[in-house]
Amino acid sequence: MGxxxxxxxxxxxxxxxxxxxxxxxxxxxLAEKVALPPNEIELRRQIYWALYCHDKLSASYTxxxxxxxxxxxxxxxxxxxxxxxxxxxxxxxQYAVPPVRI
Amino acid sequence: MTRxxxxxxxxxxxxLGDSSIPEELQAYLIDLYFEWEQPWLQVVNESLFRESLACxxxxxxxxxxxxxxxxxxxxxDRLEVRSDPNDSNTAGKPFIAKxxxxxxxxxxxxxxxTIQSLAIIGMVYIVSASPTVEEPKLxxx
Numbered sequence: 628m629g630x631x632x633x634x635x636x637x638x639x640x641x642x643x644x645x646x647x648x649x650x651x652x653x654x655x656x657l658a659e660k661v662a663l664p665p666n667e668i669e670l671r672r673q674i675y676w677a678l679y680c681h682d683k684l685s686a687s688y689t690x691x692x693x694x695x696x697x698x699x700x701x702x703x704x705x706x707x708x709x710x711x712x713x714x715x716x717x718x719x720x721q722y723a724v725p726p727v728r729i
Numbered sequence: 730m731t732r733x734x735x736x737x738x739x740x741x742x743x744x745l746g747d748s749s750i751p752e753e754l755q756a757y758l759i760d761l762y763f764e765w766e767q768p769w770l771q772v773v774n775e776s777l778f779r780e781s782l783a784c785x786x787x788x789x790x791x792x793x794x795x796x797x798x799x800x801x802x803x804x805x806d807r808l809e810v811r812s813d814p815n816d817s818n819t820a821g822k823p824f825i826a827k828x829x830x831x832x833x834x835x836x837x838x839x840x841x842x843t844i845q846s847l848a849i850i851g852m853v854y855i856v857s858a859s860p861t862v863e864e865p866k867l868x869x870x
Binding site: 630631633634635636637638639640641644645647648650666667669670671673674677678681685688689 | 844857
């Protein structure tokens with residue numbers, strides 16, 4: 628495997644793991660579920676944005692498409708689902724807070 | 730994603746500092762990383778990393794350390810960081826080889842350091858620059 632492709636693959640793994648661990652989520656939303664020390668919250672934010680910018684740079688360098696596409700504000704999503712559950716919708720069909728592995 | 734036959738890494742056995750690398754070289758490569766790579770790929774918090782390296786905290790791991798040493802090696806002229814002393818493009822390869830072995834174990838229980846390590850390894854591969862196939866020619870001549 629050429630170096631560009633190997634680099635792209637590993638960077639993609641980093642991006643997927645970051646999404647899996649909820650790095651793109653608003654820490655205020657996460658704070659309700661799990662207590663994180665402030666320096667860790669800051670580190671998670673730093674890593675997410677570093678990966679996001681790196682994704683853009685790598686995509687332009689290698690000529691591939693970006694993979695971190697949407698910076699979604701999950702706090703909005705959360706309040707929408709709260710409203711739905713008041714109306715009787717089951718929470719289980721909603722997005723789950725990504726398991727935060729610490 | 731379990732693999733039959735791989736040995737379970739014992740976290741306590743792996744000291745955060747690699748004893749096969751001279752302390753001085755390790756410190757030099759880490760300094761090179763934070764001097765030249767950190768300004769534009771900021772996946773590591775320097776103070777958290779250095780504290781954890783010194784006292785076994787959770788912001789450093791053997792995998793992350795090897796990745797940082799590999800990237801530091803790219804900025805280093807010394808022959809001992811190369812897998813082939815005559816080829817400067819092999820700088821960092823010994824550390825990458827170690828890191829690739831550690832990745833499989835880390836992926837079973839991913840942590841923050843796993844993500845940081847993968848981002849750094851990705852960058853090391855890209856700067857090692859050896860494309861597999863010839864780029865397609867988009868224009869004639």
